[in-house]
Amino acid sequence: MNPTAIFLPALAMAVLTFFVWWRMYFTRVGQMKRDRIHPQAVASSAQSTALLTDSRAADNFRNLFE
Template sequence: MTNNITLLVAATLAMVLLTFLVGARLLYTRVTEMRQKRIHPQAVATSSKMAAKLENVQTADNFRNLFEVPVLFYALVAVSLSVQHTPVWLAYGAWLFVLLRMAHSIIHCGYNRVMHRLVAFLGSFLVIVCLWLTFFLSLLGRTA
């Protein structure tokens, strides 16, 4: 396995680990709040009921976010590996994306300053857009 592939797979594993960590934090915050407020699990069986009864929803919002834009990251990694085109800039760009998503999650699950979170989100979004565009163009150049 080349160094570029190793870096790319490691970035993907880091993104998966981030998702697992936020998921575990979600479970902890939900159970803690429900116990403190003595909320029966059936009382929050739907998302609308949950929103009405629970106050700490930042982690749940962040967990959902990890299944939105990051899907484009996972798709890019899968495509690059399947066509065996994993240039070094893609590996480094993948790590930049992951680091920005980590910052986004830390802010969102922590002190939740919207403008700080927005900077991390926009940064990661621009990175993934640039990675896809550059990847597409590099593939065109490779096949030409």
């Protein structure tokens, strides 16, 4: 067995986390521009839940760290 094969799942998880973060970033920035939401208005998670409608990427990102 290849000793470096143990690092492949960790690399896959890092790539998945980066992809979900990228998706969340562009989804949120797009919605904030479209709805004219000031970034300070979504500083906490409670505020962002109240103002932002699409939270699928944020929920997925949060679950990756649980």
